[in-house]
Amino acid sequence: MTTETKEPLHIPAGHGVAAELIAVLVAVISEAPHIMTIRDARALPSGPFESSHRSLQSGLREWVEQQTGHPIGYMEQLYTFADRDRGEADKRTISISYLGLTREESRADARDSEWRDWYDYFPWEDHRKGTPELFEAVVAPRLRQWADEAPGKAARADRWQRAAITFGLDEFAWNEELVLQRYELLYEAGLVTEAERGQKPVLPGRAMLADHRRILATGIARLRAKIKYRPVVFELMPPAFSLLQLQRSVEALAGRLLHKQNFRRLIEQQELVEETGLSSFETGGRPAKLFRFRQAVLAERAAAGTKLPLLRP
Amino acid sequence: MTTETKEPLHIPAGHGVAAELIAVLVAVISEAPHIMTIRDARALPSGPFESSHRSLQSGLREWVEQQTGHPIGYMEQLYTFADRDRGEADKRTISISYLGLTREESRADARDSEWRDWYDYFPWEDHRKGTPELFEAVVAPRLRQWADEAPGKAARADRWQRAAITFGLDEFAWNEELVLQRYELLYEAGLVTEAERGQKPVLPGRAMLADHRRILATGIARLRAKIKYRPVVFELMPPAFSLLQLQRSVEALAGRLLHKQNFRRLIEQQELVEETGLSSFETGGRPAKLFRFRQAVLAERAAAGTKLPLLRP
DNA sequence: CGCTATAATACTCACTTTGAGCATTTATAG
DNA sequence: CTATAAATGCTCAAAGTGAGTATTATAGCG
Numbered sequence: 001m002t003t004e005t006k007e008p009l010h011i012p013a014g015h016g017v018a019a020e021l022i023a024v025l026v027a028v029i030s031e032a033p034h035i036m037t038i039r040d041a042r043a044l045p046s047g048p049f050e051s052s053h054r055s056l057q058s059g060l061r062e063w064v065e066q067q068t069g070h071p072i073g074y075m076e077q078l079y080t081f082a083d084r085d086r087g088e089a090d091k092r093t094i095s096i097s098y099l100g101l102t103r104e105e106s107r108a109d110a111r112d113s114e115w116r117d118w119y120d121y122f123p124w125e126d127h128r129k130g131t132p133e134l135f136e137a138v139v140a141p142r143l144r145q146w147a148d149e150a151p152g153k154a155a156r157a158d159r160w161q162r163a164a165i166t167f168g169l170d171e172f173a174w175n176e177e178l179v180l181q182r183y184e185l186l187y188e189a190g191l192v193t194e195a196e197r198g199q200k201p202v203l204p205g206r207a208m209l210a211d212h213r214r215i216l217a218t219g220i221a222r223l224r225a226k227i228k229y230r231p232v233v234f235e236l237m238p239p240a241f242s243l244l245q246l247q248r249s250v251e252a253l254a255g256r257l258l259h260k261q262n263f264r265r266l267i268e269q270q271e272l273v274e275e276t277g278l279s280s281f282e283t284g285g286r287p288a289k290l291f292r293f294r295q296a297v298l299a300e301r302a303a304a305g306t307k308l309p310l311l312r313p
Numbered sequence: 314m315t316t317e318t319k320e321p322l323h324i325p326a327g328h329g330v331a332a333e334l335i336a337v338l339v340a341v342i343s344e345a346p347h348i349m350t351i352r353d354a355r356a357l358p359s360g361p362f363e364s365s366h367r368s369l370q371s372g373l374r375e376w377v378e379q380q381t382g383h384p385i386g387y388m389e390q391l392y393t394f395a396d397r398d399r400g401e402a403d404k405r406t407i408s409i410s411y412l413g414l415t416r417e418e419s420r421a422d423a424r425d426s427e428w429r430d431w432y433d434y435f436p437w438e439d440h441r442k443g444t445p446e447l448f449e450a451v452v453a454p455r456l457r458q459w460a461d462e463a464p465g466k467a468a469r470a471d472r473w474q475r476a477a478i479t480f481g482l483d484e485f486a487w488n489e490e491l492v493l494q495r496y497e498l499l500y501e502a503g504l505v506t507e508a509e510r511g512q513k514p515v516l517p518g519r520a521m522l523a524d525h526r527r528i529l530a531t532g533i534a535r536l537r538a539k540i541k542y543r544p545v546v547f548e549l550m551p552p553a554f555s556l557l558q559l560q561r562s563v564e565a566l567a568g569r570l571l572h573k574q575n576f577r578r579l580i581e582q583q584e585l586v587e588e589t590g591l592s593s594f595e596t597g598g599r600p601a602k603l604f605r606f607r608q609a610v611l612a613e614r615a616a617a618g619t620k621l622p623l624l625r626p
Numbered sequence: 627c628g629c630t631a632t633a634a635t636a637c638t639c640a641c642t643t644t645g646a647g648c649a650t651t652t653a654t655a656g
Numbered sequence: 657c658t659a660t661a662a663a664t665g666c667t668c669a670a671a672g673t674g675a676g677t678a679t680t681a682t683a684g685c686g
Contacts (some may be wrong), residue, residue: 004658016329016330016331016404017329017330017331017332017407018329018330018333019329019330019332019395019405019407020664021590030387048328049395051404051405053395055394055395056393056394056395056407075544077392077393079348079390080366080369080390080393080409081369082332082366082368082369091364092332092362092364094330094332094362094407094409096393096407124663126419161612162612165612165613173621176317176619193489210594211395227579227621228621229620236331242634243634243635244633244634248637250621254621254626256621256623257623257624258621258622258623259622259623259624259674259675259676260634261635261636261637261675261676262622262673262674263621263622264634264635264673265622265673265674266622269672278441281681281682281683283632283633283634283682284631284632284633284682284683285631285632285633285634285681285682285683286632286633286635286681286683287633287634287681287682288633288634288635289607289634289635299474299475299478300478305540306488306489306541307541307573308540308541308563308567308571309572309576309578309579309644309645310569310570310571310645311569311570311571311572311646312645312646333667350643356628404661434686507669512647527668529647538663554666555663555664556663557662572645572646572647573663573664574646574647574664574665575645575646577664578644579644579664594653594654594655596654596661596662597653597654597660597661597662598652598653598654598660598661598662598663599651599654599661599663599664600653600654600663601663601664602653602661602663602664611656622673622675623674624675625674625675
């Protein structure tokens with residue numbers, strides 16, 4: 001939808017800026033969440049926005065296909081930010097990031113691109129086997145130390161509260177959605193590599209070029225939030241799947257385990273899936289019925305139900 | 314948080330693009346939702362992103378203050394899009410839009426800027442007095458007509474279903490969050506002015522320059538969604554307020570009426586507010602206790618509760 | 627062939643959260 | 657003193673959730 005305007009709203013600025021497109025492309029591969037990477041798994045697929053591109057989305061699709069040989073299915077915009085420090089002095093770069101979901105097709109196109117488990121970059125985000133030992137051993141003590149370094153009692157308490165909330169320490173419950181807040185706090189505390197160039201990282205977890213790891217954190221956070229109120233997981237599933245497979249995928253993304261029976265009840269009562277009539281005999285137990293996603297829900301359920309106490313009409 | 318990179322990820326594109334910042338600045342004035350406008354209320358505050366700006370956000374703040382004399386409190390990014398059709402041939406414009414919330418201070422700075430009720434632009438969005446007559450009279454019949462114009466039976470049914478869902482026709486319930494979808498559908502159906510330049514609009518509602526009305530729709534939709542799970546309304550309230558005032562503000566934004574007792578229960582059990590000890594005797598009834606927002610919740614409640622059936626640890 | 631391990635699937639039950647509404651209290655304006 | 661307008665309190669049923677227990681269907685094995 002575009003509108004021509006006879007009178008431009010602004011005189012275009014003299015210098016202009018460079019625009020860059022960046023993709024967080026996600027697939028679930030053997031029950032683990034993966035992202036597409038390039039440059040020895042240290043960067044996300046990206047490239048400049050050019051005048052030949054029809055739109056931001058299509059520009060990004062072109063870059064990703066060119067760099068990874070992999071097409072994107074579902075896409076949504078993540079965030080746009082401007083960097084002061086890169087490139088020429090007077091030239092700013094604007095980066096527009098997108099979240100993309102796809103089914104892995106194992107087209108081993110190489111081209112310096114590869115799928116990587118996203119927990120390689122954020123080991124502290126996987127709580128499927130309970131709270132990682134990392135927490136007791138490193139995260140909590142180091143954050144405590146960082147909090148104690150603050151000048152002033154109030155500032156120390158404040159730092160510790162922030163740490164406790166975002167990492168689920170003390171009485172606070174773990175909240176899997178706070179991926180970005182956690183990364184930024186670790187960055188601020190100097191515990192991840194991008195922060196201290198050349199120094200040995202305090203925490204395990206692969207670093208990335210520029211702020212790509214931060215963008216990845218943004219993407220993970222968005223996806224973890226979104227699976228709760230929109231049927232996006234299905235973009236990551238094969239055409240037919242068992243309910244346990246579906247559950248494992250959600251668990252992989254959320255980084256936590258779910259209650260099996262209640263998970264089924266949720267899926268069924270929301271009528272998100274329908275039976276294919278097929279079964280899978282591959283698990284060694286009772287065969288699982290295979291389901292497919294009910295495309296109709298995309299139309300029916302335009303949005304989630306309200307949380308406001310509405311008045312009847 | 315910025316990271317220097319010795320090797321830039323990409324060689325900046327030769328031509329570059331122009332970047333524009335646009336604000337949807339909201340305030341609630343006498344129980345009606347308002348937005349800040351410029352140019353005879355036909356445009357949103359905006360201006361080019363320049364190399365002197367420290368960041369996108371601060372650039373936008375500068376423009377808005379300059380154009381309207383009004384500072385912004387809370388801000389969040391809305392969406393970024395690229396337009397082909399504006400400006401020079403080889404020069405693209407990237408527009409980055411923000412949602413801003415503020416308390417109106419009635420600083421009548423004029424300067425060609427003014428607060429306008431957002432329902433001036435979207436009369437069909439206000440359902441506080443029930444479904445507007447507009448629906449029976451114009452919206453429904455015109456959408457029916459538009460649906461019937463589609464080639465092929467399937468396409469006709471499809472169009473009508475989309476219309477029914479987004480506008481709450483037939484059996485579908487009204488969903489106040491679908492502001493953008495509704496505007497885009499009306500645009501597609503040729504019922505709003507930006508679409509048919511020079512023609513008389515079929516629907517009432519003030520048009521805007523370029524795609525500013527679409528950006529406004531995006532902002533309203535975001536805000537209507539967000540008030541349900543984040544305490545953002547308080548950014549729009551005075552320091553002390555009664556619960557009914559608070560309710561009226563939410564109703565103004567959502568465009569629907571709420572159940573009074575249940576609304577209070579919600580606010581109270583979530584401990585969003587605390588008593589100030591003061592009362593308001595201005596309403597002619599029993600005096601209302603005045604409350605203030607509990608700043609602490611911003612820290613405590615980092616995010617909403619889960620909707621996934623978690624397994625206990 | 628019957629036994630065992632592994633899942634899938636079914637059903638239960640207490641508890642919490644909502645939607646809807648009635649009832650009571652405390653003001654102001656005549 | 658009375659009518660009116662709110663504010664505030666309280667109840668109750670229905671729906672939604674968390675946490676289990678119980679039953680059914682396969683494959684693999686001795």
